[in-house]
Amino acid sequence: MTKAGFVSLIGRPNAGKSTLMNSLLGENIAMVSQKANATRKRSNAIVMHGDTQIIFVDTPGLHEREKVLNQFMLDEALKAMGDCDLIVYLAPITDSVEHYEKFLKLNNNKVKHVIILSKIDQVKQEKLFKRIASYNQFSDQFEALIPVAVPKKIGHEELLKVISRNLPDSPFLFDPEDLTSELVRDIYAGFVREGIFENVSDEIPYESDVLIDSIEEEEGIDRINATIIIEKESQKGIIIGKGGESIKRIGKSAREKIERLSCKKAYLNLQVSVKKGWSKDKAYLEEIGYKS
Ligand SMILES: Nc1nc2c(ncn2[C@@H]2O[C@H](COP(=O)(O)OP(=O)(O)OP(=O)(O)O)[C@@H](O)[C@H]2O)c(=O)[nH]1
Ligand SMILES: [Mg+2]
CATH class of the missing domain: 3.40.50.300 (P-loop containing nucleotide triphosphate hydrolases)
Incomplete structure (x- = not known):
């Protein structure tokens, strides 16, 4: 049993x-x-x-x-x-x-x-x-x-x-080989957010989010396009950093975590997009996956 x-x-x-x-x-x-x-x-x-x-x-x-x-x-x-x-x-x-x-x-x-x-x-x-x-x-x-x-x-x-x-007696609810039932894109978005939390201070980690736009699986490499959403235009410079230093660090740490999990090379392309008031906008939150 x-x-x-x-x-x-x-x-x-x-x-x-x-x-x-x-x-x-x-x-x-x-x-x-x-x-x-x-x-x-x-x-x-x-x-x-x-x-x-x-x-x-x-x-x-x-x-x-x-x-x-x-x-x-x-x-x-x-x-x-x-x-x-x-x-x-x-x-x-x-x-x-x-x-x-x-x-x-x-x-x-x-x-x-x-x-x-x-x-x-x-x-x-x-x-x-x-x-x-x-x-x-x-x-x-x-x-x-x-x-x-x-x-x-x-x-x-x-x-x-x-x-x-x-726990109750029960047959297994998932394939015992599976690690999770989460979508790969949500896990990858978390890796990018982790990079933002590690590399950018003040309010930006709380006023930003990450959307994985596409994952293209090719032989030997996965190409991932993602967008970092921020609240204000002024945050763009901070996320990107001098000469792109900050966004490069965020991208590198996320890419390494993606590669470790997928056991495959990855190319991660990060865009930054301003969406004023996104964290207070119920309809938009639902649109990006915060559905109750
Ligand atoms: N020293 C020590 N640090 C820990 C331990 N467990 C977690 N941490 C640290 O505590 C911090 C918070 O860990 P998280 O796992 O993100 O905490 P959480 O409860 O998921 O936090 P939220 O998602 O914000 O609710 C991280 O810096 C961890 O490295 C532990 O057993 N020992
Ligand atoms: Mg947590």
């Missing part, structure tokens, strides 16, 4: 959700950043653990809604919470339990959950023990409390075991 189910990764921005999903999958398919609010849409990774197929759903961080785009992001997380077999709630080791208490209120369908204390490599053991004690007050609410550090893969095996225990 096999098991299978959906496991939503939920937590505040920057908690380490996307990093953990990539690490459990063993491939970088979800974009990660030091800057908060990197993930904008749900995405999934299919991880096999013995006879269990775990479909992890990465989500945008739980945060205050401001722009229409942020509203969409929060709704994505809330939908993923209500629509899964198990929630994995990531609490960075430096966060107080107040945030977890807010999550308990949001989880009004009372979906079963596991707490991950994330980034434990950043603190001394004493602090870890104190934190565990403060979460243990809520031990009747959660299935398990697991300390995790991605760089050393601490807690990964235990997490997979606990998840397997909590």
Whole structure:
């Protein structure tokens, strides 16, 4: 008998959700950043653990809604919470339990959950023990409390075991060979956004987006055309940089990630286009894939 189910990764921005999903999958398919609010849409990774197929759903961080785009992001997380077999709630080791208490209120369908204390490599053991004690007050609410550090893969095996225990008997829902059911173009767009988050400061990462216009597969090489959308004309110069330095760096890092994933050479052509107010324009957001 096999098991299978959906496991939503939920937590505040920057908690380490996307990093953990990539690490459990063993491939970088979800974009990660030091800057908060990197993930904008749900995405999934299919991880096999013995006879269990775990479909992890990465989500945008739980945060205050401001722009229409942020509203969409929060709704994505809330939908993923209500629509899964198990929630994995990531609490960075430096966060107080107040945030977890807010999550308990949001989880009004009372979906079963596991707490991950994330980034434990950043603190001394004493602090870890104190934190565990403060979460243990809520031990009747959660299935398990697991300390995790991605760089050393601490807690990964235990997490997979606990998840397997909590998923229903079911035939596999996807081909066990598949890494994800996401579209290649969405993964590639994430790689370009990752480059923007890494290379450009201030508000531009939040006021930009990436559309993959076409992927032409040729023998030995994939040719990818993409457009970076920005809010203001004045941002064009910054994205492009002196002598095209900045856009070259963005393109190079994205191209390398594309090549690693596709195991094929890639040519990535990046255009920049100004679309004023795009992140506040509901119709346009829907047009570019932020559909509720
Ligand atoms: N030291 C350390 N850093 C980590 C760990 N996990 C994640 N990080 C870092 O934390 C930052 C945020 O990671 P993400 O995976 O993008 O966080 P997220 O929860 O997906 O964030 P949003 O998409 O903004 O909601 C990145 O710089 C990661 O490298 C960890 O276990 N240890
Ligand atoms: Mg993320």
